[in-house]
Amino acid sequence: MSSFMEGLSMALEPINIMWIIIGGFLGTVVGMLPGLGPATAVAVLIPVTFGMNPVSAIILMAAIYYGAMYGGSRSSILLNTPGDGSAIAATFDGYPMARKGQAGQALAISAVASFIGGMIAVVGFIFLAKPLANFALEFGPAEYFLLMLLTLSAIVALSIGKMVKGFLAMMIGLTLSTVGIDTQTGVYRFTMGFPHLSEGIDFLIVIIGVYAIGEVLYNFLNIDQQKKEKKKVGKVWFSKEQWKRSKWPILRSGPLGFVIGVLPGAGGSIASMIGYTTEKQLSKKSEEFGDGAVEGLAAPESANNAASVGAMIPLLTMGIPGSGTTAVMLGALIMLGLRPGPLLFEQQPETAWALINSMFIGNIALVIINILLVGLLVKILDTPAKVLYPVIVLLAFIGTYTLSYSTIDFFLLLVFGLFGLMMKVLDFPIAPLVLALIVGADMEQNFRMAVLSSNGSLGIFFSSGVSIGLIVLTLLSLLYPLIIKLVKKRSKNNVLDDEIHKTS
Amino acid sequence: MKTIKVGVPVFFILFSIVFLIASLNLPKANLGNPNAPIYFPAGLSVIMLIFSVIYFFQELKNLHKENEYIKQILSGRTPKLIGFTLLFGAIYALLFDRIGFLFSTIIYLGALLFYINGLKKWLVNIMVTIIFSFASWYAFSVLLGVSLP
Numbered sequence A: 001m002s003s004f005m006e007g008l009s010m011a012l013e014p015i016n017i018m019w020i021i022i023g024g025f026l027g028t029v030v031g032m033l034p035g036l037g038p039a040t041a042v043a044v045l046i047p048v049t050f051g052m053n054p055v056s057a058i059i060l061m062a063a064i065y066y067g068a069m070y071g072g073s074r075s076s077i078l079l080n081t082p083g084d085g086s087a088i089a090a091t092f093d094g095y096p097m098a099r100k101g102q103a104g105q106a107l108a109i110s111a112v113a114s115f116i117g118g119m120i121a122v123v124g125f126i127f128l129a130k131p132l133a134n135f136a137l138e139f140g141p142a143e144y145f146l147l148m149l150l151t152l153s154a155i156v157a158l159s160i161g162k163m164v165k166g167f168l169a170m171m172i173g174l175t176l177s178t179v180g181i182d183t184q185t186g187v188y189r190f191t192m193g194f195p196h197l198s199e200g201i202d203f204l205i206v207i208i209g210v211y212a213i214g215e216v217l218y219n220f221l222n223i224d225q226q227k228k229e230k231k232k233v234g235k236v237w238f239s240k241e242q243w244k245r246s247k248w249p250i251l252r253s254g255p256l257g258f259v260i261g262v263l264p265g266a267g268g269s270i271a272s273m274i275g276y277t278t279e280k281q282l283s284k285k286s287e288e289f290g291d292g293a294v295e296g297l298a299a300p301e302s303a304n305n306a307a308s309v310g311a312m313i314p315l316l317t318m319g320i321p322g323s324g325t326t327a328v329m330l331g332a333l334i335m336l337g338l339r340p341g342p343l344l345f346e347q348q349p350e351t352a353w354a355l356i357n358s359m360f361i362g363n364i365a366l367v368i369i370n371i372l373l374v375g376l377l378v379k380i381l382d383t384p385a386k387v388l389y390p391v392i393v394l395l396a397f398i399g400t401y402t403l404s405y406s407t408i409d410f411f412l413l414l415v416f417g418l419f420g421l422m423m424k425v426l427d428f429p430i431a432p433l434v435l436a437l438i439v440g441a442d443m444e445q446n447f448r449m450a451v452l453s454s455n456g457s458l459g460i461f462f463s464s465g466v467s468i469g470l471i472v473l474t475l476l477s478l479l480y481p482l483i484i485k486l487v488k489k490r491s492k493n494n495v496l497d498d499e500i501h502k503t504s
Numbered sequence B: 001m002k003t004i005k006v007g008v009p010v011f012f013i014l015f016s017i018v019f020l021i022a023s024l025n026l027p028k029a030n031l032g033n034p035n036a037p038i039y040f041p042a043g044l045s046v047i048m049l050i051f052s053v054i055y056f057f058q059e060l061k062n063l064h065k066e067n068e069y070i071k072q073i074l075s076g077r078t079p080k081l082i083g084f085t086l087l088f089g090a091i092y093a094l095l096f097d098r099i100g101f102l103f104s105t106i107i108y109l110g111a112l113l114f115y116i117n118g119l120k121k122w123l124v125n126i127m128v129t130i131i132f133s134f135a136s137w138y139a140f141s142v143l144l145g146v147s148l149p
Helices: A002-011 A013-032 A038-049 A054-079 A089-099 A103-137 A141-157 A163-177 A205-220 A240-262 A266-280 A294-311 A313-319 A324-335 A342-347 A349-372 A374-381 A384-402 A408-425 A431-453 A458-462 A465-503 B002-022 B036-061 B067-073 B078-099 B101-117 B121-142
Strands: none
Touching: A002 A013, A002 A089, A002 A374, A013 A038, A013 A054, A013 A349, A013 A374, A038 A054, A038 A205, A038 A324, A038 A384, A038 A465, A054 A089, A054 A103, A054 A294, A054 A324, A054 A349, A054 A408, A089 A103, A089 A266, A089 A294, A103 A240, A103 A294, A103 A313, A103 A342, A103 A349, A141 A163, A141 A431, A141 A458, A141 A465, A163 A240, A163 A431, A163 B036, A205 A324, A205 A384, A205 A408, A205 A431, A205 B067, A205 B078, A240 A266, A240 A313, A240 B036, A266 A294, A294 A313, A313 A324, A313 A342, A313 A349, A324 A431, A342 A349, A342 B036, A384 A408, A384 B078, A384 B101, A384 B121, A408 B067, A408 B078, A431 B036, B002 B036, B078 B101, B101 B121
16 A cells, blocks of 8 residues: 555656656647557657666656547547547547537547546556566566467467468567677677677667658558548537437446557457447437447447557566567567566566556546647648658657667668568568567576476476466367357358348 | 468467477576476477477368468568668668767668669658758757767
């Protein structure tokens, strides 16, 4: 309890409140830009955290993350262009609402739904974080290795329809993680004689390269076709009737999104889609979905914000990022000298609790920013992409320079930017690459430590209930796409049978 | 386009083989198991090779399918935009330490803006270049205490 109060007082420090507001605003702005989601927002804005104390930095990054989640749906509603995957569901009913002249109502309900979803998840976080951290303290190298394997397999399994590419992206990430001095034996691996590579490839350079430069280069593909669509927003608030229709979908989708967010691999995109389809199935007016049904906007908005808070649980309690964005955050935290994991709650409980408490304040700040400053935010959408993209590229360069003060890294940044572009063009998922690169070194070391402790026997991976549970979950996550395929096939066959039955 | 579609998995196959050879030729460790640093990368390269071969056959099967993005990347002014952004970036890297952050940033951002946004918008380009270069210098160098050349 004392750590909680200490964290609360840290989060309430005026400087931290200021960072929450700045981060929330910057995140919203970057998240609003089509094609640039929360991962890019955090990656591009990492340099802003340099020179800050770790608590303020972690608070700022979390605010950027949630801000980007809010921002993504602004452009979904106003332009029918989601800022990222988790904002796609907001286009289904948010944009039709805007077309009907209800842009203000749509923006308000999405902000309030995000706020409530986020708050529900923060409460869940408070109750779950410490027990999970304590549970993770029991983990040995074998369990950690298997947990990382589960996270990677879950994120690959979610690339349904392109699993081979997901595995290849993961393999590239793991391969890159082997570059540098092997920490257990001191052997130089794949440094190709470059002393610069002896400490490995800095994953922040890869992250900034693929997410910032890669995304900008990818957006060049249709930069000349991007149309300016001016929107009239109107009064930013909703009617009593709209609230009546939205409140239960919001309250149902929040916990649902939170649980999905906690699961490794599953993020805001899945949470918002499940939130949307669940409400469509429950609704008495399901025929209105897709045509501007307010609950069709409220439910996914609540779910995806709750998921983004939930995704912070494995990151902070186990040091395992479950999504691309939390992987970027993990990289930034390590750079700041913080090592997320169970020991964070043991050794720096006030930092962990300051972050958790900052989420409350961040959610309140964001709902205010997104309702009061909506006019300003909409104006930012009018800024031409042709001006914004060069500026984002420049920010990426500055960020890279501040990592190691070396311009050699600029070349690495360009290489990974081009690589990120190729991945997007060839439809390779990026999250498995980034996750694998970040957890790769730890994964290898844990694997080797586990095998070493059992005198070379692989039986160590089957020696505890937790290990076996993790193996089963890994196998299930890999079988998940096959199960989905089978279920789809079966339901299709059932429909066909019904048709035949009817006609005969 | 077909060349690219087949070329990518072929590249992966070759990369996996080269990586496997490089892994097997890694120096032996003086401490503990001498082959310990080799196992993980060697294992990775074998798994990567298997997936690359599967990817190759998948692409062969889908060779007739159009990839709009590959088409787009090769057409219009997109390849030039990508090429010049990377080229300007490389020049920026070479100038950065020599002429300092502020001058190199003005040159880089200005060049990029004029190239992407066009000559007609010269006033916007110049304003953004100057304001953003000075603002970023002030924010990073003065406010955040980052040492810039």
